[in-house]
Amino acid sequence: MRSERLLRKRGERIFSVGSRGCAWRVVSGSVRIDRQAPSGEESFVSLAICGDIIGAETFLFDKYSFAATALSECVLVPWPEAAPPSAEAFLSTLTKAEHRAAEVIALRCGQAANRVHRLIMMLAHRLDAGVRDGSAALQVVLPSRQDMADITALKLETVSRIVSQLRQAGILDPLQRDGHSSLRQFMVCQLGTDAP
Amino acid sequence: MRSERLLRKRGERIFSVGSRGCAWRVVSGSVRIDRQAPSGEESFVSLAICGDIIGAETFLFDKYSFAATALSECVLVPWPEAAPPSAEAFLSTLTKAEHRAAEVIALRCGQAANRVHRLIMMLAHRLDAGVRDGSAALQVVLPSRQDMADITALKLETVSRIVSQLRQAGILDPLQRDGHSSLRQFMVCQLGTDAP
DNA sequence: CGATTCCTTGAGCAACCTCAAAAGCGGTGG
DNA sequence: CCACCGCTTTTGAGGTTGCTCAAGGAATCG
Numbered sequence: 001m002r003s004e005r006l007l008r009k010r011g012e013r014i015f016s017v018g019s020r021g022c023a024w025r026v027v028s029g030s031v032r033i034d035r036q037a038p039s040g041e042e043s044f045v046s047l048a049i050c051g052d053i054i055g056a057e058t059f060l061f062d063k064y065s066f067a068a069t070a071l072s073e074c075v076l077v078p079w080p081e082a083a084p085p086s087a088e089a090f091l092s093t094l095t096k097a098e099h100r101a102a103e104v105i106a107l108r109c110g111q112a113a114n115r116v117h118r119l120i121m122m123l124a125h126r127l128d129a130g131v132r133d134g135s136a137a138l139q140v141v142l143p144s145r146q147d148m149a150d151i152t153a154l155k156l157e158t159v160s161r162i163v164s165q166l167r168q169a170g171i172l173d174p175l176q177r178d179g180h181s182s183l184r185q186f187m188v189c190q191l192g193t194d195a196p
Numbered sequence: 197m198r199s200e201r202l203l204r205k206r207g208e209r210i211f212s213v214g215s216r217g218c219a220w221r222v223v224s225g226s227v228r229i230d231r232q233a234p235s236g237e238e239s240f241v242s243l244a245i246c247g248d249i250i251g252a253e254t255f256l257f258d259k260y261s262f263a264a265t266a267l268s269e270c271v272l273v274p275w276p277e278a279a280p281p282s283a284e285a286f287l288s289t290l291t292k293a294e295h296r297a298a299e300v301i302a303l304r305c306g307q308a309a310n311r312v313h314r315l316i317m318m319l320a321h322r323l324d325a326g327v328r329d330g331s332a333a334l335q336v337v338l339p340s341r342q343d344m345a346d347i348t349a350l351k352l353e354t355v356s357r358i359v360s361q362l363r364q365a366g367i368l369d370p371l372q373r374d375g376h377s378s379l380r381q382f383m384v385c386q387l388g389t390d391a392p
Numbered sequence: 393c394g395a396t397t398c399c400t401t402g403a404g405c406a407a408c409c410t411c412a413a414a415a416g417c418g419g420t421g422g
Numbered sequence: 423c424c425a426c427c428g429c430t431t432t433t434g435a436g437g438t439t440g441c442t443c444a445a446g447g448a449a450t451c452g
Contacts, residue, residue, distance in 0.1 A: 035298045043305070045298040057294070060287040066294070087283055091256040094290045098253070098262075101297040102231045102241040108304040108349050109239070112440065145399065153304050153349075158440055160400055183399065183449075308408070341431065351409060356432055379417080379431065 006076040011144065014068035014076065015055060017042075021064060022078050023055040029074020030123055032147060034067045042067055044150040046097075047104050050125060053079050053093045071143035072123075072184075108153045115152040116162040117171070124188045138188035139175075202272040207340070210264035210272065211251060213238075217260060218274050219251040225270020226319055228343060230263045238263055240346040242293075243300050246321065249275050249289045267339035268319075268380075304349045311348040312358040313367070320384045334384035335371075 006024065008014055015021050017036040030049045034042035045066060048054045056079075057065045080089060107119055124140035142148065142163070149156040166172045173189050174181035202220065204210055211217050213232040226245045230238035241262060244250045252275075253261045276285060303315050320336040338344065338359070341352040348355065362368045369385050370377035 035295075043302060045301055046294075057287070057291045060284065060291060065291065066298075087286065088256065090283065090286055090290070091253070094286070094293070095253045095256060095261065097290070098242075098293065098297075099231075101294075101301075102262075105241055105297075105301065105304070106239060108301070155441060156398095157400080157442085161440095164400070180449085352430090353410085353432085354408060356430095357408095360432075376417085 004078050008070040008074055008076070010070055010072050010141075012070045014070060015064045016067045017065060018063055020062060021055065021058060023053055023058055023080075024068075024076040025079040025081075026050055026052045026054065027075040027077055029141075030071040030143065031074060031076075032069050032071050032143070032151070034069070035065075036067065046101060047071075047122070047151060048100070049123065052096065052100060056090075056093055056097075059085075059090075071147050072141040104151070107151060112152070112154050112158055113162050113165065115154065116148065116159055117166065119148060119152055120166070120172070120186075120188065127187075139185070140188055141185050142183075200274050204266035204270055204272070206266055206268050206337075208266045210266060211260045212263045213261060214259055216258060217251065217254060219249055219254055219276075220272040221275040221277075222246055222248050222250065223271040223273055225337075226267040226339065227270060227272075228265050228267050228339075228347070230265070231261075232263065242297060243267075243318070243347060244296070245319065248292065248296060252286075252289055252293075255281075255286075267343050268337040300347070303347060308348070308350050308354055309358050309361065311350065312344065312355055313362065315344060315348055316362070316368070316382075316384065323383075335382070336384055337381050338379075 005027075006014070008029075014024070014031060026048050028050055030047065031052075031054060032044060033046040033048060033054060035045045036042050048068070054068050054076075055064055055066075079085075085093075103122065107115055107122075109115070120140055120142065123142070124138040127137045127139040143151075145156040145159045145163070148154075148159045148163075152159065163172065167174065167186075171189055173187040174183070175185040175187065176182070177185075201223075202210070204225075210220070210227060222244050224246055226243065227248075227250060228240060229242040229244060229250060231241045232238050244264070250264050250272075251260055251262075275281075281289075299318065303311055303318075305311070316336055316338070319338070320334040323333045323335040339347075341355045341359070344350075344355045344359075345352040359368065363370065363382075367385055369383040370379070371381040371383065372378070373381075
């Protein structure tokens with residue numbers, strides 16, 4: 001087994017525009033993809049979560065044309081895992097990326113509270129609780145408020161207010177860590193993404 | 197020469213979710229891509245303009261997974277033109293689509309006036325004036341106000357107001373057609389996309 | 393335990409939305 | 423040709439939402 005598995009902490013750079021490297025599959029955590037404006041500043045483009053492929057453009061250019069940064073602690077493995085990718089694998093990647101892009105676009109429609117709620121639902125993942133209590137609990141590690149703002153095209157103060165609202169509404173339940181309630185890690189206590 | 201060339205008027209459907217067909221290259225005009233929500237209603241996903249490929253997912257599923265509608269009168273040709281597409285051609289399509297997605301996402305950032313202005317600049321194309329006056333004039337046929345609103349995540353009244361502003365500011369110059377100034381067809385009289 | 397960075401909360405305001413009415417455009421048929 | 427219809431666009435007035443600016447509190451790291 002190759003040990004090329006990559007681990008990045010929240011906020012760490014995974015790759016930058018123009019550097020060399022391979023494509024990766026996101027095994028856990030979440031990643032933001034940015035493009036670089038001619039001026040050099042980066043702006044949010046897309047989101048990658050568990051199962052998504054990032055950096056596929058390296059097969060064509062062998063340099064990354066986007067930048068990738070960890071939104072939460074995340075694990076990546078080189079892609080494709082073994083043999084050179086089939087045309088089908090490529091197409092599957094293409095269509096998956098298109099669907100993800102569609103979801104990301106949708107995150108910028110509608111009321112702020114809904115947008116943030118939908119983003120959180122996208123990031124949340126089933127918690128295989130080990131316990132057999134049948135309740136399909138969801139857990140989520142939130143990105144920084146600034147990252148959430150970049151994704152939803154809101155301001156960080158607005159996102160902060162909405163996360164507070166969701167907490168008060170009982171939709172988000174902060175995990176307890178040595179007495180403190182975490183600002184990042186939550187249990188998600190409502191299934192629908194359609195808020196008022 | 198095959199006559200499979202497709203011509204669609206403004207507002208006409210090009211293909212729908214679930215129907216069979218091939219991929220197309222947009223030769224002229226502009227196209228909106230929508231996805232279908234589980235509820236059945238369609239929501240804007242992406243934009244295709246001159247040179248873009250749409251419906252590439254048919255190579256994998258042979259059914260369209262998005263819907264496409266003409267934003268302005270447009271011409272399409274089957275893709276790939278002749279031989280089965282190479283892996284490179286696929287990848288090129290993938291990365292082009294990613295770049296387009298990046299631009300579309302950016303159309304939902306910042307102030308309304310800037311967003312609309314940037315959209316118009318994306319849609320505008322160089323007018324080979326036939327005349328040798330050297331001025332690289334730009335021309336654009338605008339989509340309906342509602343379509344522009346869907347793309348920029350604004351409301352149609354807001355888009356209408358901003359188009360009026362741009363007209364008054366001399367950035368858009370309505371083409372004259374038998375005495376009337378067109379609401380759709382404009383000369384673009386400013387190069388930068390960075391408004392105040 | 394500072395120092396730094398991130399997050400929260402408040403107050404006031406501008407931008408954008410909503411609702412509504414009227415005008416413009418395009419087609420159809422008398 | 424004109425009258426009429428439906429649809430799109432424009433424009434106005436007023437209300438909300440989300441932004442800006444600012445300050446204080448919580449978390450993280452050396």
